[in-house]
Amino acid sequence: MxxxxxxxxxxxxxxxxxxxxxxxxxxxxxxxxxxxxxxxxxxxxxxxxxxxxxxxxxxxxxxxxxxxxxxxxxxxxxxxxxxxxMWIDWRRMERTGLKQAQEARLPLYERTRRFRSYSPGLVPGLIQTRAYTETVLRAVQRRRVTVDDVVEAVTARMERQRVLHEGSRRFAFLMEETALRNSLGDDDMLTDQLGHLATVGSLPNVSLGIVPEQRHRSRMPVEGFWIYDAAQVNVELVSGYLTITQPSEVAMYADTFAELADMAVYGTQARALITAAMDALR
Missing domain, CATH: 1.10.260.40 (lambda repressor-like DNA-binding domains)
Structure with missing residues (x-):
């Protein structure tokens, strides 16, 4: 262990x-x-x-x-x-490829009713386009996984996105403005992804907040994380995948999410940042 x-x-x-x-x-x-x-x-x-x-x-x-x-x-x-x-290094989690790691998280997504996600560098997986997902997972596979099942892993992640449209689930996504410009692929792929963000952000059960870049510079950096109801937090670190269930720790991440949410912009202001990022690509 x-x-x-x-x-x-x-x-x-x-x-x-x-x-x-x-x-x-x-x-x-x-x-x-x-x-x-x-x-x-x-x-x-x-x-x-x-x-x-x-x-x-x-x-x-x-x-x-x-x-x-x-x-x-x-x-x-x-x-x-x-x-x-509660702590799994990537070599152990991904020893048979990326598909199994994607599928293993599906039950957690299915039983969760309130999702909170903070992502400092990339678009969160639940609201990625297929092309964006393939680019991200291909980069992961090249970096640390010997088995190439990226196509199957992409399909598994796309299947997981159905939770966005099922049941009475609520989703709150927070991203740094820099994530709008950070891409591992070409400009066309990122443009499509940004357009998809605007579409997803209009769903009635989705809150999409973007932390403007100038506000990011005025505080300490925070690692990306997911909060599932009030029961669990997951953090992807360089060395492995951390699962947090201790209530006091979960509460710390919930408080941090609330602080970041107060710094973010939403609705028209968020769409303006997305549009600006798309214009920059053109």
Missing amino acids: VVSPSSSAQQARQALADRLAELCRDAGLTGRDLARLCGWHASKSSRIMNARTPPSADDIRAWCRATGAEDQTADLVASLRTAEG
């Missing part, structure tokens, strides 16, 4: 460690006793119980056998998988 700076991931690991320590105590065993029964060094038991070293699934199975708690093995392994899933 890769260590994450997020307290959500830390608390999930600590909760698992505490439960394993409790099983050891309930069985009347010391860490040294458990190590002898499991066939490993005594220091390993201590590191696991103090959340300094994450256990493997096999470690948990051995632990449950030693403590007479084999009926709890499945639940504890599931807890391990949950903790592992």
Whole structure:
């Protein structure tokens, strides 16, 4: 399990460690006793119980056998998988290509009713055109993925966009003005994308805000993030994909989103910025 700076991931690991320590105590065993029964060094038991070293699934199975708690093995392994899933490096997430990573997020999108997205550099995926998506995912594939399934991944992301038009979902997208001019492709592709932004921004369930460039220069930079209802935040970092579920952390991102939203312009003013960016391309 890769260590994450997020307290959500830390608390999930600590909760698992505490439960394993409790099983050891309930069985009347010391860490040294458990190590002898499991066939490993005594220091390993201590590191696991103090959340300094994450256990493997096999470690948990051995632990449950030693403590007479084999009926709890499945639940504890599931807890391990949950903790592992809070921080996933890109190599692990994308080892079979980009399509699976796109499809894996669909259930989250389907159960969410309120979406909030802040994007400092690119148009958010839910409101990208097919050509823009293909350009972005092609750049990702060239940078870090050996498997080339970009065409299939694009189709998966386009399928995910149906949530924009289904049910009673609400969407709030915030972008920096610089994202209107940042393109990995040609001018025609970006022009089409900007026109699509204006169309999406007119949907009754969508709020599209753009933070003017002069306001961006007067504050600290913020990484891009998605907030799903009040339950989860996802952040794409250089090294991996972070999932945050700790309520205090989710609240911090919600507060940051509100601050950015106050700096943004909407409606006619936002469309004026989009039009200016299109005019610059012409």
